[in-house]
Amino acid sequence: MRIIKRTLLLIGLLLMVVAGYYSYSFYNFANNISHKSDNPQGSGTMISQNIKDKGDKFTPPKWEGKQRVNILLLGGDSRGMTKNELPRSDSIMLASIDPVTKKAHLFSILRDTYVKIPGEGEDRINTAITSGGPNLAMKTVSDLLGIPIQYYVYTDFKGFIALIDAVGGIDIDVEKDMKYSDSEDDHVYDINLKKGLQHLDGKTALQYVRFRHDALSDFSRTERQRKFLTAVAQKMQTTSSLIKLPRILNAIDPYIDTNLSVTDMLKLGGLGFEAKADGIVSSQLPPTELLIEKNVRGAAVITANKEKLQLYVKDLFAGKAEADSGPTKPSPSPTPKSAVKTSTK
Numbered sequence: 001m002r003i004i005k006r007t008l009l010l011i012g013l014l015l016m017v018v019a020g021y022y023s024y025s026f027y028n029f030a031n032n033i034s035h036k037s038d039n040p041q042g043s044g045t046m047i048s049q050n051i052k053d054k055g056d057k058f059t060p061p062k063w064e065g066k067q068r069v070n071i072l073l074l075g076g077d078s079r080g081m082t083k084n085e086l087p088r089s090d091s092i093m094l095a096s097i098d099p100v101t102k103k104a105h106l107f108s109i110l111r112d113t114y115v116k117i118p119g120e121g122e123d124r125i126n127t128a129i130t131s132g133g134p135n136l137a138m139k140t141v142s143d144l145l146g147i148p149i150q151y152y153v154y155t156d157f158k159g160f161i162a163l164i165d166a167v168g169g170i171d172i173d174v175e176k177d178m179k180y181s182d183s184e185d186d187h188v189y190d191i192n193l194k195k196g197l198q199h200l201d202g203k204t205a206l207q208y209v210r211f212r213h214d215a216l217s218d219f220s221r222t223e224r225q226r227k228f229l230t231a232v233a234q235k236m237q238t239t240s241s242l243i244k245l246p247r248i249l250n251a252i253d254p255y256i257d258t259n260l261s262v263t264d265m266l267k268l269g270g271l272g273f274e275a276k277a278d279g280i281v282s283s284q285l286p287p288t289e290l291l292i293e294k295n296v297r298g299a300a301v302i303t304a305n306k307e308k309l310q311l312y313v314k315d316l317f318a319g320k321a322e323a324d325s326g327p328t329k330p331s332p333s334p335t336p337k338s339a340v341k342t343s344t345k
Contacts (some may be wrong), residue, residue, distance in 0.1 A: 057119065057132060058139040060259065063150040065267055068317070071095045072138050072152040073229075074129060075160065091209070091225055092126060094141065094149070094285075096317070102274050105281045105316065106229060108222035113286065114294060114301035115144050124301060129154075134259070145285070146310035151260050151268075157189070159255025160209075161202030163232075166251035167241055169201045170231050175224075178211040219284070219326040226282040226325075233280065236272075287312055287324035 063069050075091035094107040111126035117140050120131045128140040134152040142149045155163075164170060173196070180191040191207040200208055209228050212221040235241055241248070260268070286304035290312065294303045315321035 058135045060135060060138055060150050060152075061148040063264065066099060068096060068098050068147075069151070069268065069271070070147055070149045071268075072134070072141055072149050074134060074137060074152060074154040076129070076154060076156045090126075091222070092137075092141070093225065093229070094145075096147075097271060098317075099271055102271075103279065103281070104233075105283070106226050107283055107285045107313075108226050109141065109285045110218055110222060110302055112218065112300075112302050113144070114296060114303050115140060118143065122296075134257075144306065144309070145313050146306075147313065151264065152258060153260070154257040155252070155255050157206060159252055160206055162251045162255055163202070163248070164200070164205045165202040166244070166248040167232065167235055168244070169199050170205060170228065170235060171197065171199050172205075172208065172228060172231060173197045174208065176214075178207065178213075180211060180213045222284055223326045226284075230280050230282060233272075281316065281323050282325065283316060283323035284326040285309070285313070288326060289324070 071094070073091075073093040073095055075093075077090040090111075092109040092111055094105075094109065096105040096107070097103070109125060111124065113125045114122060115125045115128075116122050117125075117128045117131060117136065120128075120136075123131075125140060125144070128137040134154055138149045138152055174193050175195065177195050178191050178193040181187065182189045182191070189206070189210070191211050191213075193204060193207055193211070198204070205228065209225045210221070211224070212218050214220060286302065286309050290304040290308055292303045292305075294301050312321055316323065
């Protein structure tokens with residue numbers, strides 16, 4: 001009996017040590033991230049200092065923990081960035097979680113969507129971060145969709161690669177052969193994937209989510225990004241990923257910029273693990289049925305009726321609308337010309 005008691009005591013102490021180690025790792029990560037804007041040295045993205053120099057004019061709303069939380073996910077191409085320069089958003093996504101139902105939504109916003117950028121006039125939505133930093137990007141998306149956006153998380157190619165490698169890669173069914181030669185950076189980011197079920201590491205995963213050189217261009221690319229991030233969310237909730245959490249946090253630390261405080265991260269961390277990752281509702285914005293092709297100063301862009309778009313988002317949250325994964329085949333309308341003619345970055 002005495003041996004059993006000692007064994008149980010040792011197990012209890014071991015669990016306390018492990019719990020303390022994981023709590024410290026998460027707190028340390030959150031603390032490092034939240035202080036990057038004050039001490040950006042060593043940040044892999046350079047965006048913290050550039051935001052500070054740029055000067056944000058908008059203050060995001062507070063999240064009290066009980067209402068829906070919306071987080072803008074910004075993926076940037078920071079290749080060739082210099083001091084005081086902000087990259088355009090290579091991808092713009094929005095993660096939304098209801099803390100009551102634990103139901104999550106994942107939206108990809110077409111980067112050629114032509115919108116009003118507060119204080120800057122009208123332009124493609126992916127230029128908002130360049131004009132005024134992530135807070136302006138949050139304000140622009142918030143005004144477009146009619147919902148409050150409390151947080152942003154920004155990373156670049158290196159951060160994405162680090163995350164996927166840290167979780168041990170992702171199994172994904174590649175829909176088609178994907179091949180593209182990118183002359184920038186001595187072909188480091190060339191794309192060459194074969195159709196079929198594959199285990200993608202960080203570098204090949206980046207190829208998968210970046211490919212847009214087919215008839216549906218950014219439409220198919222944003223659908224793949226939602227598919228892939230859903231798979232990442234599911235893997236992050238597995239036991240193996242929880243065991244590797246300290247290593248994962250340490251790997252992505254240098255490449256993440258966010259306005260999340262330590263307290264916010266702790267609250268969202270718990271909510272994220274409770275959320276139903278296998279039931280994420282994924283949708284393209286604007287949805288196909290609302291897409292309008294428009295030509296502005298010789299450039300093809302995408303627009304949508306703002307009121308109808310906001311109603312669609314509201315109905316989607318309420319379960320009254322069906323999610324839209326985007327066009328499934330090329331068509332002259334509503335698929336805009338910009339899907340083929342825009343930048344290949």
